[in-house]
Amino acid sequence: MADRPNGTGNAGHNRPSLRLHVPEPKFRPGDEVDFSHLAISEAGAQPRPDETCDPAETKPLVTDLVRVLGDDNKAHGPWDPRLDADTMRTMLEKMALTRAFDERMYRGQRQGKTSFYMKCTGEEATSVAAAMAMASDDMVFPSYRQQGILITRGYPLVEMINQIYSNRGDKLKGRQLPIMYSSRAHSFFTISGNLATQTPQAVGWAMASAMRGDSRIAATWLGEGSTAEGDFHAACLFATVYNAPVILNVVNNQWAISSFSGFAGGERATFASRAVGYGMAGLRVDGNDPLAVYAATAWAAERARANAGPTLIEHFTYRAEGHSTSDDPSAYRSAQERNEWPLGDPIMRLKDHLIAIGEWDEERQSALDLECAEKVKAATKDAEKNGILGHGLHHPFHTMFEDVFEELPWHLEEQADQAIRERKIKWPHA
């Protein structure tokens, strides 16, 4: 221990000992769940500043929770986006389709048709409603749980399944882990498995759009756990320094695999409040309220288009399923959490709202659910004609060496030749 001049070497020996704080979630397996500590503000009670306001005006909204749909299933307050019934039915349909897709792909993984899958159950609004509030050519830099964006933008389900099965129809040539889609035509950036790396990239894209005098904006999504990565802080810094037309979406689904949000700093401050230190507009939104997600995204998009700068949106939601097909959430969290989550389920809430305003009914919902399941089933059958993972119908093996560089350099040419020789020995009848 460092000593002071003329010290005894025992400096501080009579002071209380220090203690390390290691965050612990409120509930573990077997625990009774009580979410009464969560401050859920009243729907419609949050002020809606002008889109071009000073970032400081959003300060109360980084700790509050922007909500539109109340317990009465009606839309309330200044954040009500006043969507027509057709638009809301489309939103409901896209969310239902996303859920049906997840259900079937999850089963497909269990049946051994692919190696891996990730559901977004309970989080559908954070991608579907957000995508609907943006222009279809705004560029998105998603993380791995935003399949709802592709579905909303009309990307063919069969293409998604081809990618998940890594079959010969997979546009990505079987190189990426299942669910790591890419579609330039749908302004959907290639997904990385490295967390938060897409966030400074989204900011760079938005900066480029601004440099060019374009009108397209960018948006990016990451989990609350990933906000711990340095890349996220670089993204916030660059976004504010250059006033980039970008929306940074933090999907706070409470769990980063088995680590609860406290390990990303969520015990001490909301994730939306990260915006304050950067001088960025911030909104904390009920992520299970599709109308609130739509309204917040539309606000942020309008702000970006008006050159008023970036917005950080925290979508306060809950990951109803495991992290992925490789995860067992019953090993680390109370089984009751999912059912006790006080903000409900986004699909049910929108459905109940449409019913409450006389624009929907249970029968139509049942018909919609059936239609979604049938659509996914048909797409799955089509995709299976192109093969499933591990059953040989993959891209030709020489594609392994393509796209490392624009042109094949000599060392990859030599290695491709070796692969051809090996193939003849390993699979003589192929």
Place this chain on the structure above:
Amino acid sequence: MASRVIEDDIPFGLEDAPARNLNMIEAINDALDIMLSHDPSVIIMGEDVGYFGGVFRCTAGLQEKYGKTRVFDTPINECGIIGAAVGMGAYGLRPVPEIQFADYIYPGLDQLISEAARLRYRSAGEFIAPMTVRSPFGGGIFGGQTHSQSPEALFTHVAGLKTVIPSTPHDAKGLLIASIEDDDPVIFFEPKRIYNGPFNGYYDKPVEPWKKHPDSKVPEGYYSIPLGKARTVREGDAITILAYGTMVHVVDAVAREKGVDAEILDLRTLVPLDIEAIEASVEKTGRCLIVHEATRTSGFGAELSALVTERCFYHLEAPVERVTGFDTPYPHSLEWAYFPGPVRIGEAIDKILEA
């Protein structure tokens, strides 16, 4: 036996183009100037590159000429600089980010290694990251541990990145233009010890300024030097010496001084590598020395040594040798004990020739 010195060949019929004597900084500035004017998608960003023109002055005057949205300063955040450049590349720009010293590139490594390098592959060609990351590297300037490193081997180990290192003003301009035009991400390391003159390894003797050197003759206007082509600095029959960056000049000086009939290849680009030139030379001389400034273990010299041994073994008359920096961090006060200079190189040449 007297060595034959090759006059630098000016590529692409530019023999008659008017040329100026430039140092490496001016040549780099010239290349950037030409590319900014030639292609509106080229932008420059980095710490201090804008108003100030870079701590080494490589971007001097460019912001004034092309405006603040083409040449601008950034926060001190390499992850953000490279990450934003990936996004800009995906948009359709050709960013030329500067990392002020190669020693500071590590916070941006994940964006380079996991993102820029793999973007084309993982999106099956839908998205590319056509960026050129410029960064001064190497020692010999009393920069201590944090301003002297040579991290090139890290990048050559990554599939999808190209690594380019010029050793003359003429090459710096042509290679930088080719790098910016390349659709793959390029790491462009500038040997800062030779920014102002071709350092010969004798730290206690004055350095000749570039302006008096034939390689400082830089044609005006646009020209490029293809990536993946080595330069024969001088032809010889007794030994092949492979080098790049600052070490090209050091080995050249040592070979001249010792009167060794050495064939010196300046690799220019490590990936893609000019394997044909290496093979042809080693097959002719039967002996090979590899010289770099970076630390020895797992350095690029190990790759070169393995390649030469694998491909030219039956032509070799002596074991392939490496002369490198030591496997320690760059020591500030003992810099000249660390630097792979004439003594270390001379001993290695003797050992190979005597074998």
